[in-house]
Amino acid sequence: MRTVYVNGDYLPENEAKVSIFDRAFLMGDGVYEVTSVLGGKLIDFDGHLKRLDRSLNELDMQKPEAFDDLLAIHRELVRINDVTDGMVYLQVTRGAPDDRDFVFPDPETTKPTLVLFTQSKPGLAQSPVADKGIRVISIEDLRWHRRDIKTTQLLYPSMGKMMAKKAGCDDAWMVEDGAVTEGTSNNAYIVKGNKIITRALSNDILHGITRAAVLRFAREAQMEVEERNFTIEEAQGADEAFITSASTFVMPVVEIDGVTLGDGTPGARARRLREIYLEESLKTAI
CATH class of the missing domain: 3.30.470.10 (Aminotransferase class 4, branched-chain amino acid transferase, N-terminal domain)
Structure with missing residues (x-):
């Protein structure tokens, strides 16, 4: 107990x-x-x-x-x-x-x-899910407009995870005014070439602690970072996608609304960022 x-x-x-x-x-x-x-x-x-x-x-x-x-x-x-x-x-x-x-x-x-x-x-850091990636669906973002505050108002994110589960997928990306905001409990990213694209900070998304660290490590690894809105259609045409959170670290996404990304396996940049994040975070753990 x-x-x-x-x-x-x-x-x-x-x-x-x-x-x-x-x-x-x-x-x-x-x-x-x-x-x-x-x-x-x-x-x-x-x-x-x-x-x-x-x-x-x-x-x-x-x-x-x-x-x-x-x-x-x-x-x-x-x-x-x-x-x-x-x-x-x-x-x-x-x-x-x-x-x-x-x-x-x-x-x-x-x-x-x-x-x-x-x-x-x-074995939290050795999750087998990270080796195969996750599949996500898109849902309408119906939450209040202070998502930057980490409140206990988690009913709609829970509903989103259940929608994904019923669809045979792992999670959901929320969409507002045609653009992806974030996942149900994570920040969302796509990769095109050497460029990592993720929504800019505002009241529309949670200011992820893992997000901040991963973007810093990405820049240090000479990866280009662009903070802007992107659509589901753009994400489906990306080379890679991934999410970040305190409990999943960097988790590759291999399918969005039934469309497979690349060859359907975790992308090289997502895998590398996961390795870097875990390695560097353990150095400063207290």
């Missing part, structure tokens, strides 16, 4: 409790981060902490009292739960007022809720 963290206490998971009046439960009023663990060390932790800080500020949400202790809490959960490879999930909510109300509660009387737990995934 896992040990989890709830508002200052380390508890067996079956003893952890959050109020039914917590605003994340009633309103989806919460933000989260997921940090990967490889070899017992945290990947890109500083980036995740900075994005958490930004999400809280964008929603005018208080920092939890333990904000400055989050690294120590992450490490302790990894230690207690003996996680070699896996993830640490963190969620901050606006807290649990005395009753339900649309108006934000008084921060003097309602403190944020802080929850963390681990997920053990042995």
